[in-house]
Amino acid sequence: MTDLRSTHDPLQTLARQLQQFADARDWGPFHAPKNLASALTVEAGELLEHFQWLTEDQSRQLTPNQKQAVAHEMADVLLYLVQLSTALDINLVDAAQAKMALNAQKYPVEQARGHSRKYDAL
Incomplete structure (x- = not known):
């Protein structure tokens, strides 16, 4: 797994900036994975609120x-997700690519095209 802090792509730069931001405020003790996941869920709810009605x-x-307003909420979701990935040493790009490959197997084009059904109902 690639160390999220060691290369120079935009996501890794963002992770480094977030770490510096949190370190400057001594927020590390509050950034347990459980807390970051909880905050991520709260922010996702705030994003959904803009579309509610x-x-x-x-x-x-x-x-x-x-x-x-939606962009700000999306940014909050992204920031917490990046912080969570750093806390758990998970490369988000690698994880997303692996998940896309898994989804391609679960949702073959010939069966999933034009449908919103879950893979187990195709």
Whole structure:
């Protein structure tokens, strides 16, 4: 597994910046994986709140102010996810690529195309 802090891609740079931000504030004791996962869930709920009463069409046509608010919540979700990956020494890109490969097996194009059914119902 690649050390998230040792290379120079944007995600790893972000992880390093987050670590420096937290270190400067002595927040390490509060950043146990359980706490970071809890915070991530809270932020995901705050993201969902922006779409709660919108129709599907409205959710695709956000105003600039709505988009900015959603962008802030998305950033919060990303920041906690990156912090959690650092705390657990999980390379997010490697994990995402492995998961995509698994999903490709679970959702073959010929069976999944045009359907929203879960893999066990294809």
